[in-house]
Amino acid sequence: MEDVVLVDDEGNRIGTADKATVHHRETPLHLAFSAYVFNARGEFLITRRAATKKTWPHAWTNSCCGHPLPNEGLPDAVVRRLQDELGLASTAVDLVLPTFRYRAEMPNGVVENEICPVFRVRADDMPRPEPTEVSDTLWLPWDTFVSGVLSGELTISPWCYEQVVALSELSDDPRDWDVASTSELPPAARA
Known part of the structure; x- marks a missing residue:
C-alpha cells in the first residue's frame, strides 16, 4: 500500500489515502510532482x-510524475520515482514551478486533481523503463x-500541456529557468 497526501485548497495537509483508491470520479485534491x-x-x-496506468494510459507526457510519500x-520523491520508473540517477533536482495545480478528467470520468510542483532534473544515464510504469521513452x-x-x-x-505553457513563459531555454524557493511550495510540501 502506498499513501498519498491529501490537501486543502491552500495546500495544507488534511490527511492521507491509499493511492490505489484515490483516483476516481471524485478524486480528492492531493500532492504530487512532475519532473x-x-x-x-x-x-x-x-x-x-504504460497501458496499465489508471490515468491516461498510453499517453506521452513529461519524464516522470509521482506522489510523495507522507x-x-x-x-526525495523525485529522485525515488526517477529510479523506480526509469532507472535514472539524477545529478540535479531544481524546483521551477512551485505552485502548479491542475484538474483533468478522462473520457471515462476518472479525474486527476493535484497540487503538482514541477522540477527540472539533470540525468545522464540511459533510461531503463519499468514496463508497468513507462512503455516508451524518447530524447x-x-x-x-x-x-x-x-x-x-x-x-x-x-x-504536461499546461506545464509546457507555464514553462515556456519562464524562458525558451530550460537552462535559464530560475530555481524557485522551497518557501513558495504549498505548506504540505515544505516538510
Whole structure:
C-alpha cells in the first residue's frame, strides 16, 4: 500500500489515502510532482505512460510524475520515482514551478486533481523503463518538443500541456529557468 497526501485548497495537509483508491470520479485534491529530465546535450526525456496506468494510459507526457510519500520531501520523491520508473540517477533536482495545480478528467470520468510542483532534473544515464510504469521513452530537443505540443502536432497528457505553457513563459531555454524557493511550495510540501 502506498499513501498519498491529501490537501486543502491552500495546500495544507488534511490527511492521507491509499493511492490505489484515490483516483476516481471524485478524486480528492492531493500532492504530487512532475519532473522534466534533461541530459548533458540539453535534450528532454519524454515518456509514454504504460497501458496499465489508471490515468491516461498510453499517453506521452513529461519524464516522470509521482506522489510523495507522507513525510517525504518532494526532491526525495523525485529522485525515488526517477529510479523506480526509469532507472535514472539524477545529478540535479531544481524546483521551477512551485505552485502548479491542475484538474483533468478522462473520457471515462476518472479525474486527476493535484497540487503538482514541477522540477527540472539533470540525468545522464540511459533510461531503463519499468514496463508497468513507462512503455516508451524518447530524447528530444526542448524546442522541438515545445513546438510540437503548442502546435497540437504532439498529443500529450493534459497536465504536461499546461506545464509546457507555464514553462515556456519562464524562458525558451530550460537552462535559464530560475530555481524557485522551497518557501513558495504549498505548506504540505515544505516538510
